[in-house]
Amino acid sequence: MKKTLLKITGLLLGTVGLSAGVPLTGVNWGTLDVSSRSDLVWQQLSPGDGGTSWYLRIHPADAMCMVQSCDMSASYITFDGSRSYQSVNDPDWGFPRMHYLSAVDFCEAFPDTGFAGSESNGIFKTTDRGRTWQRVSTAQIERIFGGKFPRVPISALSVDPEDPNEVWAGIGFPRRLEIRGKRRLPQGLIVSRDGGSNWEHLPSAFPAGEMALRIVMLRQLPGHIFVVTDGGIHVSADNGRSFAPMTAGLPENMTFCDLDGVFDAASGQVILTCTMESVYREENGKLNGYGGVWRCEYPDGQWYEVTGNLRFPAGLFTDLADFKSGLASSPHSLIATKMAFEKFMSRPEVRELYLNTVLDYHRDPAEFHRMWRSIRNSRQISELSAVVREKAEYILPDFHTVRVDPRDPQIIYVSIFNTWVPYGVWKSCDGGKNWVCITRGAQAWQKDSWAAYRPADGPVLNIRQAWTTRHPMNYGTPKLTFGYWDVRKFDLSRSDPDILYFHTHRVTYRSTDGGKNWVDASNAVIDPEHERFRGLGNSNMCVFDLAVNPFDPQKILFWMADCGLKISDDGGRTLLGLPHIMAGSNQWVQAAAFDPDDPERFYAVFNCRDWLVGGLRGQYFIESRNFGKTFLNIHVNRDGSAVMPEKVELFNTNISHLLVDPASPLNNRRFLAAHTLVERYAVVSGSLLAGSQPGVGIIESTDHGRTWHACNTGLGQSQNIVDLVPVPGNFNTLYAAAAKHRLSDAPGGLFTSSDGGRQWHKIDTPLSSVTQVVPLADGRIFIAGGIKEYSNSAVNNGGIFVSEDGGKNWRQLLAAPLIPVRAVNPANPQIIYCAVERGSGEQIRSFGLWRSNDGGRTWERVNSGLAGAYNFTMLKWHPADKSVIFCGTYGSGYYVLRDPDLCQNEGSGI
Secondary structure, three states: OOOOOEEOOEOOOOEEOOOOOEOOOOEOHHHOEOOOOOOOOOEEOOOOOEOOEEEEEEEOOEEEEEEEEEOOOOEEEEOOOOOOOEEOOOOOOEOOOOOOEEEEEEOOOOOOOEEEEEOOOEEEEEOOOOOOOEEEOOHHHHHHOOOOOOOOOEEEEEEOOOOOOOEEEEEOOHHHHHOOOOOOOOOOEEEEOOOOOOOEEEOOOOOOOOOEEEEEOOOOOOOOEEEEEOOOEEEEOOOOOOOEEOOOOOOOOOOEEEEEEEEEOOOOEEEEEEEEEEEEEEEOOEEEEEEEEEEEEEOOOOOEEOOHHHOEEHHHHOOOOOOOOOOOOOOHHHHHHHHHHHHHHOOHHHHHHHHHHHOOOOOOOHHHHHHHHHHHOOOHHHHHHHHHHHHEOEEOOOEEEEEEOOOOOOOEEEEEOOOOOOOEEEEEOOOOOOOEEOOOOOOOOOOHHHOOEOOOOOOOEOHHHHHHOOOOOOOOOOOOOOOOOOOOOEEEOOOOOOOEEEEOOOOEEEEOOOOOOOEEOOEEEEEOOOOEEEEOOOOEOEEEEEEEOOOOOOOEEEEEOOEEEEEEOOOOOOEEEOOOOOOOOOEEEEEEEEOOOOOOOEEEEEEEOOOOOOOOOEEEEEEEOOOOOOOOOOEEOOOOOEEOOOOOOOOOOEEEEEEEOOOOOOOOOOEEEEEEOOOHHHHHHOOOOOOOOOOOEEEEEOOOOOOOEEOOEOOOOOOOEEEEEEEOOEEEEEEEEEOOOOOOOOOOEEEEEOOOOOEOEEEOOOOOOEEEEEEOOOOOEEEEEEOOOOOOOOOOOEEEEEEOOOOOOOEEEEEEOEOOOEEEOOOOOOOEEEEEEOOOOOOOEOOEEEEEOOOOOOEEEOOOOOOOOOOEEEEEEOOOOOOEEEEEEEOOOEEEEEOOOOOOOOOOOO
């Protein structure tokens, strides 16, 4: 860990060392440069799953080394074949950080030297095989584009296999290809021949508007560079001095996705394989699909199709009954959308608008998107869907990544990336004539002519039903039961081609036998029978909160976005999934609580965002009376569908907290919940999630969660209640923190109730936006807050305050742009932890976590171990072992730390 001095400007002069702590009230956060305290180290405590992995790459010369980039906050690297991971980001980095990687490559001849390209933060270099990275300056290229972007966005990157100083990269935003028409800014190739010190721009390497997606160079063919763009394939035989298209035999006007090349020692030729998105065109009364998987032998250069049996008979998708509702229940509407978009883009005025706005960051693309939305909202899509159903004989999927075994070019792997089945990774051992899916648990339906799958104990299922409902998703557990489609990226080891990785939108898997068997590469399986596991350190989890059982501190509930609810019965060292409620594909548990009288009982607000299994989508109040073994009124059928309790229509937005009134009867509990427009991530991000709706404030159930109603008398318009907490030992006295969001009219503030939440009144505070309140039993009240601002400087409109007289007077402990969360130690209130978030959209620096051991007079930064985290959602002390503090992040999972100044007992078991 690097050691730097704390440089502070503003109200403080001079340089102060970290060890003593520093006063931060009034500091200029925009010029802060700090180093983490090394004797307080956070450890990750969460499943290795969560959001999407946009990219992963196996080191070409070291099969045990793999780099993975996640979509929320972090990139990770493993050096031991996924037995453990570490973040590639230094916790004290100001931005740019190694985030949204689009390409990583190492020199085969000098395997310690490698480069990484980020689509938002430029190029990074390592000389120690990925243990440390430094950003490479691309200022020469940035000046060429006149400030269109502050750092060159990288779409592809490759290092010469013999020369670590020669690096090729493409410019653009590859993720934007996932959404048609998004701004991509493709701008040719750049090359450095001196290890990244200087760069040359080659804008004419391929036609304007095309974006490089992969660059392939082979040791056996020096001086040759193959590039696949979204619009074609190009080759240079003179080390990049000139490029020529390589399209003989390929269909015209296609969107390409990937390219791989291997040297075939038997023939002495280079075998190239490419993948494409599908295009559908009406011809001679039929609807024909173009695209698929194609190959050629270089230098012959004539392409031929090897899609084989991955053209699926259309009858598989229409002949049998399907589930009602569910997004993408068939490919027909999606194919229709493709056809409509191709027709839309063929209009000259639309094409001109696309070139002048979508591909130019200086112009507003709103008109282009407005025109396309009008097409999507018209009858054209439904009319084309009918055409597809009538005229399509075969369904041709979109193919994404391709990899070829360097030992045997007949062995090919491709991924199908669609919102219709059969998604996954497919393998051919005969050069593409026949393919088999290697990422499904059951393949009994794969018979001649794709006959329907009929399980011995169930009904006949069509291809979609066999692909999804027999395999309900169960994130973070050892069962390989994929229920999601987007294998966005996979990779094959060049040095040991039996090793493969792929990611299923939540979990990463690894095979060491060419895809015959897979193991969870995000979690270590401790007990397969009971689905007990622990994370390996590459979490991409968006955390909401956790709760410790008041009777048994070994039992902990963890809840989060996407992955729902996990439990631990050993203090958090290992975790268990809850398959009984993981019946769909996208589950959010936004609030949960243990019962105050029954040690085995807990409750949760369950938001099923499922779109694969029809009928489940909605919000539910759920209850378990045996610590998650079963749930009341929930049953998963043998075909994978589920019976759920009645939906709670009032849960139509974010539920940030759930409280159980201990005075109510055990089997007829009264509950209170904070019902808000924003969840905690929106407080720190400044933007709302899609579909957010106005909050109600406080809601109440007096019949054990069956019905709910507003209970916010006195709250007025302050409905963004992001924190709801009773005074310890006194449920009648409650406090509610209301955040002021820049996109909401709710004014924010602090409220209190003396009758258990039935009546509320406002307390005057120095903060207009209160993000968290901590009342102590001795009467002290701590508040934190601030507003996410977008300006050219960090605005200190937030901070931490304390009142010692019930809220009449307040004393400031810390001034900062925004304090989303903080924790006051209940055993020693002099020790306070808090998260400081940046307050400016341009000031992209993670201020991270801070600690005071003198009641807020001085502070020190405590970020060691949090290299991948910068959006913090919760800080909470362990109720039994008050030396242990938990931290939650939006994108890097849970962390735990034992404060050395408080270590007096080991009650938590952590």
